[in-house]
Amino acid sequence: MAYELYYWDGLQGRGEFVRLALEEARADYVEIARGPEDEGLGTSAMMAVLGSRSEPHPPFAPPFLKDGDLIVPQTANILLYLGPKLGLLPRDEGLRYVANGLQLTIADMVTEAHDTHHPLASSLYYEDQKEAAKTRASDFIDHRIPKFMRYFERVLRQNPEGDQHLVGNALTYVDLSMFQLIDGLRYAFPKATKRFDEQYPRLAALYQAVMTRPNIAAYLASDRRLPHNEQCIFRHYPELDKASR
Template identity: 70%
Template sequence: MAYELYYWDGIQGRGEFVRLALEEAGAEYIDITRESGRGRGTGAMLAIMQSDGEALPPFAPPFLKDGDLIISHVANILLYLGPKLGLVPDDEALRYVVNGLQLTITDFVAEVHDTHHPIATSLYYEDQKEEAKARSAAFIKERIPKFLGYFEKVLNQNPEGSDYIVGNALTYVDLSLFQIVEGLVYAFPKAMSNYRGSYPLLAALRDRVERRPNITHYLRSDRRLAFNTEGIFRHYPELDIGVS
């Protein structure tokens, strides 16, 4: 039975972290909102979220349906999928390390979102542009180095070598770090112009993920949507500043 992935159509967003894991593993899945008919489409997602019949309806997408089980939140979904897709170490203790790293990525993604919506998600970007400029300047100066520097450190201190973030094989966190780098380069090309020099191990990991056959195939397919100014990572030139 195919997994069912529920996320907003037209954007990569948070759903892309789950999508990359499914694509890497060659798992059969249905992107529900990107299809119409047969109980699919955005309406099908909203029906689950707004249903009075669901004992524990998900608060927001993404969520994954596996049979009758519904799992919400990116890190939680990946914690569930990791063993099934072969994207976590065999060591159970290390699986919690992987989950902790994914939760750190969750924190980082929330900060990325707040660069263009620092006041309220209910307001348009144009209604908070000046505040977004201030928030983005602090994010570029302080938070990008804080988070990327941390992941670079973890890669450097991996006892199994720096090819992967945990252990000696690919995990879903490696895939998520690829997405983080890609998103930041799209949103802040000036600020990220020298990331390869500042974070060489992270840059090498990004390239290593891109070369994986299933990921390469996915990135070239129409299933991989382009970044745009509706998702988490948004490029507004006025928010992008170079780093001295």
């Protein structure tokens, strides 16, 4: 049976980290919210699961994955579940938890990237918090991007299996997620990331290596890959972008 991925139609968002893993593995999956309503799919089908009163463990929010009767919520949790099935985790059990820790750290940075344009409240429009967003984005560019990226660059450098992957000696979902994180930052903050390749050469090399993998390249060129946009996590507002220090 195909995996069922539930996430908002029209957005890369947190669902994109799961899509990249499924696409790299050429797994059979269906995007429920992107399907036609008259076939029992669409956003209403996703909302029916979220609001279910019969499901014993309903998910809080998208993304979540259905594999048969099992519902797996939360991006990092989904990837931890899929990793062994898709061949995107080391066999060593300890390294699997290392990978999960790195994925959770990526999730932390994704949240901080979101909060650059919504620093006061998610329920408010960006236009209602623009001044606070400028302050938050400036700090994110000057302090948080370097702090996170220096850490990830160090993880690559200190990997005993070599600096081509974040964990172990073969591609994992963490490498795919790092690609997506960097891609989102480059979209949202082109000025701030202009010197990214120079500042973080190992991460830049990883980004290029993932982007040119045959299955990922085919996905990026397809209509399955949704474009970045200003309704998503990574948003490009020119007034929030500036050159890094």
